[in-house]
Amino acid sequence: MAAPRFLLCPGGGPRAACSARAWYQQPLRPGGPGRQAAGGPGRGSIVGQAGGPWSRQEALGLLEAAVVYREGPLVAISKPPGLAVTGSPGQLSVISLLPDLSQRLSLPHELHVVKAAGKDSSGLVLLSGCPGTTRQLHAFFTQLRRAGRPPATYRAVTAGVPAAVEGEIHTGLKLEQVGDLQLVVPVAGPSRRSVERKEVKQTLTHYRVLGTAPGCSLVQLQPMTAFPSQLLVHLTLLLCPALGDHVYSARVGRVLGEPFLLPAGSALPHTQVLGEQLLRRLRLTQELLHRLPLHLHLYQLLLPTASLTAPPPPFFLQTLRLLGLPGSQSVP
Template identity: 50%
Template sequence: MGGCQVLGQAWGGWRRGLGIRATPTAAGFGTKARHQLQRRGASKPSDPPGDQPFPGLLRPETFSREELVDVLRAAVVDLKGPLVTLNKPQGLPVTGKPGELTLLSVLPELSRSLGLGEQELQVVRASGKEASGLVLLSSCPRTASRLQKFFTHSQRARRPTATYCAVTDGIPVTSEGKIQAALKLEHIDGVNLVVPVQSPSRKDIMEGVKRTLSHFRVVATGSGCALVQLQPLTGLHPAREQHFPPVHTKAQVSLKIVTQSCQLQVFPSQLQAHMALQLCPVLGDHTYSARVGAVLGQRFLLPVEGTRPQRQVLDEALLGRLCLTPSQAARLPLHLHLHCLHLPGARPKDPPIELLAPLPSYFSRTLQCLGLHYQ
């Protein structure tokens, strides 16, 4: 297979191999995509829910290099031309420290396993470590460069190119909207955590505070939980001053940007942090869910300074619906999945193309247990 074919030559194969449809409205939450999720999410598990609390869940940290390559090869959704797409398992880091077993560290072996010879694969787009879902790879630098330019242009035009699916503990107050917040990374107790910043000063900006934005839409609700589609956005004009509204009326938190030099970025764990600010942490979020407290059924944000990551605590009713014991709930995987990526068409005037990754089995089981069906 040629290493650097023209990008347009691969699109026909992508459409056939993935059942991909071209759509002129790539930025929206289309009903077709929702129906696609419904069909996958509504399937029944092969065993009773109590017998397999997390069916299909892998533990990448326990794999050898050879085992990880085998898992990734089995996770390939399609291989056409210079492009490779795979459905990454939850818990696998894309990058890491030297010597750590990551997706990036085994790309040479994966390339050879896929019959690409010595062609080097590079990561174009990928879900984070704790999330599952799409990873887009390319063996052609020119193709990768073209895709990166497309993503950059889409960011500047405020057109989202990635859609995540999440199950949240709690239901957002509004069925759709935007979450905007100033965030920074802090090293706390040996862990890098995303921390919201109110009215950041110039010093905060110099120390890495960034403004972030995500679109969300509630797709289905049930049992006090929600199936939510999330689209992290970048590309607010860097020269515009942004004043962010309160994140949540009950939280009484107003995260403002008062400088022109703070550019919008997608943070690691941005979506988890954003949903915690909405008082609806992602199911299986054992880091940021601790920031949400409750008294007599009323939720509120706890001060970040006095809150440390801990295992997510679910009420007895929710544990019962999920058929989980408290010890099993402590091992609940993060229910955040990069379900869809939008790529450019073969020619400039062609509509964008959607790449889809099936939901993990444990994710589908959770939807069934919670009765999350589409309206």
């Protein structure tokens, strides 16, 4: 694979002037749609700053301005939270936008996803126009994991501080139907047969606390396995759900201020509940909290000859600043 070449102008490449700023480079909008009366909790809060839902043309413009890497058949973009990578026919997604994006940027016509942040997460989406390159990258990612080197690095802002500064979350996970929802449920000590039958998958995530403030933390997450919602569920096992997790955070309860883990079957998804102190520092009310975006960002991805990075979104940076966590200007 050729040595990487990073674009100096996102979305424009060497043949175009930089006429648009990427979505993650836009200035913060104090208040935004969540703004209330002057001096109210909405002023300067992060509600409404994550964007979306978008029209097709708006989403296409965001992606066009968010190209962070382009070399040969490989293209990497930094997607905003709330935009699905894949979806059903007619649903707005990265895949549905690729034909138009390829035409605008003169990209390969048969781009497909190699690695991507989840729908509600923000961050890197690596695309390839060559099946052979895709196979090589998948083999490279597998080789890294076998060597104990995680290929992807995420950053999360959490409600709560992990008991240990760094460590591993190792547990079985399975998909379980709960009413109309299909949720990921942890399985402690799964049977060998359930793993062999692929009813349960053994999962592993390395984590490290990058900084703390009262009642919250900035955490680095490096998954060594891949399973839907793995990082969100693993954070609940640390009793530190991600900010903006309105599905799995319900599994972490509190008694006299101390967190404890609720049984997955009895903790149905609902809007995240935060303590008054965190709400005040975020300049939010519980009534607005359903609009809080997920603070989980695919920050870095290793390639054979490069280390791709995507800066966190403005709302993520403003959260760090409001909470007094490190990295509000740049993530190390």
